[in-house]
Structure formats: structure tokens, C-alpha cells
Amino acid sequence: MEKAKEKVSIPKTMLLPKEEMLEVKKKGQKIKIGVPSDLSKVEYRVPLSPQAVDLLVSYGHEILIERNAGKAASYSNEDYQKAGATIVETKEETFQCDIILRIAPFDCDEIDALRGNQFIISNMQIQAHCTESIQKMMQKKVTTIAFEYLENEDGFLPFVHQMSQIAGVTSITIASEYLSNSRNGKGVLFGEVTGVTPAELVIIGTSTAAEYAARAALGLGIFVKVFDTSVYELSKLEEKLGRRIFTSVFYPKVLRKALISADAVIGATSFNTPPKFKVSEDLVKQMKEGSVIIDLNVSQGGCFETSKCTDFNNPTYTKHGVVHYCVPNTPAMVARTASISLSNILIPILLAIGNNGGVENYIKVSKGFRKGVYIYHGILTNHDVGRMFNIPSKDIDLLLAVF
Numbered sequence: 001m002e003k004a005k006e007k008v009s010i011p012k013t014m015l016l017p018k019e020e021m022l023e024v025k026k027k028g029q030k031i032k033i034g035v036p037s038d039l040s041k042v043e044y045r046v047p048l049s050p051q052a053v054d055l056l057v058s059y060g061h062e063i064l065i066e067r068n069a070g071k072a073a074s075y076s077n078e079d080y081q082k083a084g085a086t087i088v089e090t091k092e093e094t095f096q097c098d099i100i101l102r103i104a105p106f107d108c109d110e111i112d113a114l115r116g117n118q119f120i121i122s123n124m125q126i127q128a129h130c131t132e133s134i135q136k137m138m139q140k141k142v143t144t145i146a147f148e149y150l151e152n153e154d155g156f157l158p159f160v161h162q163m164s165q166i167a168g169v170t171s172i173t174i175a176s177e178y179l180s181n182s183r184n185g186k187g188v189l190f191g192e193v194t195g196v197t198p199a200e201l202v203i204i205g206t207s208t209a210a211e212y213a214a215r216a217a218l219g220l221g222i223f224v225k226v227f228d229t230s231v232y233e234l235s236k237l238e239e240k241l242g243r244r245i246f247t248s249v250f251y252p253k254v255l256r257k258a259l260i261s262a263d264a265v266i267g268a269t270s271f272n273t274p275p276k277f278k279v280s281e282d283l284v285k286q287m288k289e290g291s292v293i294i295d296l297n298v299s300q301g302g303c304f305e306t307s308k309c310t311d312f313n314n315p316t317y318t319k320h321g322v323v324h325y326c327v328p329n330t331p332a333m334v335a336r337t338a339s340i341s342l343s344n345i346l347i348p349i350l351l352a353i354g355n356n357g358g359v360e361n362y363i364k365v366s367k368g369f370r371k372g373v374y375i376y377h378g379i380l381t382n383h384d385v386g387r388m389f390n391i392p393s394k395d396i397d398l399l400l401a402v403f
Contacts, residue, residue: 029357032062033101033350034094037069041104042311044072044335045342047121048101050083052343057084061354064088064097073335099359101346103329105129111136117377119359120144121346124374124385125299125328127309131389134380138391141378143359147342148271149382150349150372160271161208162341164296166331168212168268171294172220174333175201175264178292178316178323185323186290188263192221199223202262204278204303205269206233209296211240213266218245225258227278228269250278259287267295267303281305281320289321299328364400 033056035048046069048056053063063085067077077087088094095113102122106114111133114120117140124146137144147159176190177183179199192198201217203210206228217224218241225246228234234247248254259265259279265287269278284293284306295307302308306319310326312333317324331338349369356362363370374382379394386393 028355030060030062031099031350031354031358032097033064033099034097035063035065035069035101036091036094037066037071038102038104039068039072042313043104043329044312044332045103045329045338046070046073046075046335047103047339047342047346049073049340049343050075050079050085052347053080053085054083055347056350059351059354061350062086064094066091066094070339072332073339075336075339099353101350103332103342106133106137108133108136111140114140114142116140116142118142121147121372123147123329124149126385126388127299127301127328129385129389131391134375134385134389134391137375138378138380142375143363143373143377144375145359145369145372146374146382147372149374151368153366153368155368157271158345159342162345163331163338164208164268164271165212166334166338166341167296168209168214169216170330170333171209171213171266171268171296172201172216172222174294174325174330175266175292178325179263179290185292186263188290190217190220190222190264199263200225200258200261202227202258202265204228204265204267205297206230206237207268207270210266210268211237213268214241214245218243225262227255227258255279256283256286259283262287262291264292264294265304267293267297267307269297269303271300277302277305277307279304284322285320287320287322290323292323292325294325294330296330298326302326370396370400 056063065080065085065087067087067089081087092113096115099119105123105125105128120142150159152158179185179188179190181187188199190199198221200223203213203226214224227248227250238244293304295302295304297303298307298309307326309328312327315325315327353359353362356365363373373396374385376396376399379399380386380391381394381396383393
């Protein structure tokens, strides 16, 4: 006879339904954002459109904008006031906010005016910095986030991509303008006319800017030649364009022949590529008199040995008979379009910052946003900047374990 099974005693409380324990959501925070005018830096874009301000204010956030900050983008002070922003008279007033949002990088005098222990979201433009400016920001214990390095959760660079699209299309407009008689150019139509040999364009690189420049040029009937170090990238570019074009790796003789016959050359290598020029001064000397160089990579060191940064007040210079256009903020030429594009990217980021309880928390939870940080509480965290200015840098992921 089998042994009787022992009865298992189950407490009644185990049979009663229990409430599920949910993760407590972080408390949102109202943020105060200062937007200084960058007109004195010959930067015409503004990071927030009135529509973007209206949305942020509806969430309870406070926006301070310096008077006439949006003027070059055709946004009036009244537009911002109606959206709920507070118009302030001086740049220094915006510099007292916890978060400062702008396009142009800070110079040494502006850094001195900062309150300290703040969050700065702007372009870095590494060529615009020096050892002194980086060290001064570190002394102010600020946390700086660069548009250029910000990623989404898929590792995509949204700011670089959007501004590159605009720069690529705009570069064709610029080339056309400087080849025409309106700018004392050769009087060449940057396009195609029956019975006339079409203009020639050489593009250095296969970046997003290169793609959009090629697309716009091909639409005008321009003969396009693209050079890059990678056959795979050249093939991908042709797939995006949906057609075969002249492509080549950097064979010296092939590149030389293309440059000699080119009416315009655009430097558009991918962002974060090593800052080493692809076209020597000797090759520039062999280009046609009156041809045009547009270097979209000038803020990273440039594609041409003869490149040097200019601005919209004096956008060009001529060297060896070749017109050089080397404005690092080319998208600002169409300031309103660029400003709307920037606002579209910044809005979800700023709302997420508020929902997560501030920038500090958002840096911890968002890997893509964290990639944009190059100074964290006064400690340099970008190794490229550290190497360039010979300043020690730390890994931000290790620092987050301390702060």
C-alpha cells in the first residue's frame, strides 16, 4: 500500500490577487533655456523657431531669447513673444540660464560671462576653439554638448545629416553664383544648354552633403565626377542617386585630369574623417582660371591645402586664380530653412530632458545624447579634442559612475 501523500498547506494570502509593482517614473522638471543672438558671429540660424518655442512653453518650460536673435531667419521679436518666450536685451541675461542653446561656439570672452555649472548645447566647430577656450570652459565646470556628435538611439547623426543635406544643395547655388557675371565670375552657366559643353563638377567624398550636391547638379545637367577612398562608398552613392555617374578612387593622374577640366570642386568628405587634405596646393595651381572651390569640410581642417575659414562678411578669397568659398556654416545661407530643420531635431530632445528631470538625468539614460558631451562638469571627455589641444580626457561612462 502506497504511503499517503503529505498534504501541502498553502496560505490563503498566496491565493489573493496582488497589485503589480511598477517602476516609479522620474519626476519631470521645468527647464529654463537661454537663446543668445549669434548675429555678431555672422551666424544667421537660430536653434528654436517660434513654433518650437510655443510647444516648449505649452509644457511649462521657460524660454529667454535675446532681442533680434531670429531676425536673419525672418522671425521677429513679436513672433517669439506671441509664442510665449521672454525677450531679453543682452546676451549676458541668457548666459545665466541653466541651459544655453545656440548655434555658434563660445569664444573666450563669452565663456568669462557664464555663471558656471551650466549646460551648453551648441555647435563645437573644433577649428573655432583653442587650448585657452577649452580650458576656460573646464574651469567654469560646465557641461557642453555638441550638435555634431549627438546621435539618436540607432547611432545616426541627425544634426550632421540634416545640415549636410542643406549644405550640399546650397553648394550648387553658390557655385552657380560665383561662376556667373553677378560675382565677376567667368560667365559660365552651371548647367546644360543645347549645343554647349555642360559645366563640370568634381566632388571630393561620398557624404550626405556630396549626395545632395550631386543630386542637385545632375538635375541641372552638370557633368559630375565623384572621388573617394572607398569603392564600396562610391557604389552606395550611385545606388542612392539611382544612376551611374563618373566615380573613381584617388588615383593621382585621374584626379589631376578631373581638376584641370573642372568648373567647380566641392569638398564633402564624411564627418569625423581624419582632418587631412585630399587636394594639394600644387593641384589647385593647375585648375582653370576662375574656377570655384567650395570646401564644406573647412571646419574640420578642410579638403584642400589652400583652404582657410571665412565668413559671410567675406566669404571668398582667390588663390592661384581659383575662387575659394570656405564658410564653415554654409547652411546659414538659408537661415529660415536651416532653423526649422534644427528645431525639428531639438524639440524631442528638449522635451525628453524635461521629462527625465533635467539634462543630468538625460545624459545618464540616453546613450546617443551622451555621445554629444565633450566636457562633463569641467572634465574633458572627447578624446579627439584632447589630442588636438594636448589636454587629458576621461571616459564619460566612467565619470557617470562617480557623479
